[in-house]
Amino acid sequence: MAITAKPVAPEKNPRLARKAKAPLTTRDNLSALIGTARKILRKDKGLNGDVDRLPLLTWVMFLKFLDDLEAVHEEESELDGKPYQPIIEAPYRWRDWAAREDGITGDELLAFIGQEQTVRADGSSGQGLFVYLRSLAGESEKGSQREVVANVFKGIQNRMVSGYLLRDIINKIHGIHFSASEEIHTLSHLYESMLREMRDAAGDSGEFYTPRPVVRFMVQVSDPRLGETILDPACGTGGFLVEAYDHIAPQVSTPEQRRTLQRASLYGQEAKPLPYMLAQMNLLLHGLEAPQIAYGNTLERRVSEIGHSERVDVILTNPPFGGEEEAGIKANFPPNMQTAETALLFLQYIMRKLRVAGAPLPRGAGMGERVDRSAERGGRAAVVVPNGTLFGDGISAVIKEEMLKEFRLHTIVRLPQGVFAPYTDIPANLLFFERGGPTDTIWYYELPLPEGRKKYSKTAPLQFEEFAPAQAWWNAREEGPQAWKVDFAAKRSAAIDAATPHWQRAEAERTAALALGKPIREVEQGIATVNGEKGNKSALQERLRTLKAQQQNHEQTAKSAQAEGDALYWPIYNLDQKNPHAKAGLEHADPKDLIARMRGHEAEVMRLLGEIETLVNEVEQ
16 A cells, blocks of 8 residues: 555655646636636726737736746756756746735736836845846847847836736736646637737737738748748748748657757747747747747848858748838948838848858758758748839839849739738738749739629638639649749840840940040140130130030930830839739720720610610500
């Protein structure tokens, strides 16, 4: 009997007991728990809708998640006989101030969280919770979990005005067991639903969220593989990275491969504190143990300084469009491609970050190898862009010229209106390109709206199943009602042939204008040195006027010839190509055809009225 009693002994260790005895909540209970917490949040006067409520719920869950994670790591270290260095020290751990249902509450709780100096849960005086968490950045090395925590709380504020309601929230979240994979899986789906609701609640939240069907399609056709590095340079709440993680996870079959996926595969960057925190939470919930999300403006990096060791295999992103960057950011890009438009700057950054085929890989990249290797293929990208990027001229055309010269833009998927509603109704496109140009053929695929629909909306959004025909077409391409191709190599060749004579004439005229510079200077010197001979001076001045007129004429002719050549060349970079198989809508029809059609309808109506009138007369007779 004594032997059967022995297994009870480990219960004396509270940490081990906690893990062993924690009751698993069901999916329904977990959903109800989150629902109850959100109802409590609605009672607080300091929170203004879901835009305030979700961030608060997130930072509370984040701290509970960290404490559960640390409890597991402490147990593992204890079993291995190794000391454990905690991310968060006492008395700031969740277990120190939040775990007791009757713990600090009201104004005392608000002061502990938000004030610079406060009385802590153990009765001692010291830094407030948020001040302490932000200070972790200075105590740790770059990229550590402590720095991640510090960055998460750098821009977070507690907006709740009732410490009693906050205590109720904390007690509810304490019921979630982040050490249980079943609960994390369920919560990850609930969290995504809350992100969608937050996106719908306010316009500016839309920049954090790309519809999941779009993300899933982009990831599946890009097909990131285990051992490749994947980047989202404008990761928002982490949707692309989550989907990429889920896509790669089934490829893992060994502990080494798992380490590769966890530590050397997925990277992101986000400039704003709120989406940065939401991304961290989203990735943690989906199974990425230490998300490698950099905090800060991606575009602060001078693109000319990005070398082979920093390049990646796959970029999946929806960079912000419609925004503008300051002059200091523009200076990080080549002089002929400097613009304030955020989307165009991101496009340049993405092009620079893609791996070069044959370039040396950083040692240890990929599957954990420690041998020198070269990239077998160029990096590839899938990027959401607005229509303006397709048809834009000027600097936009210069950027597209480089893309089509140095990269292979193989596919443009045209999305219907309303895919990003309610954030924006601007039509968007998906660009798929890879390093290793020039571009020869561009395939277009126009995603159709469901029968009878004019646009997507918040209440009737795009569904992933609607991408099924596009996915079937992807690897067996043929032209059809939704797909067509453009022979860009032929267009480029024809445009260059047509423009070259004009450019050559412009160059000849510029050369002639420059050649007149020397005689003009000589005449100017002669005028300056002539002494008292009025006739000679007048003749020189007349000669100077003639030479300058000739030079100006050459310059003007050169300018006109250059413009004529440019007008034949640059329009090929308008990638806003309409579906040649589509029925012409009213907006694309020729006005003369419209008038003729209307007159035809009018004649048909008059004929029918005449027949009806005849029938009526016959009946009356």
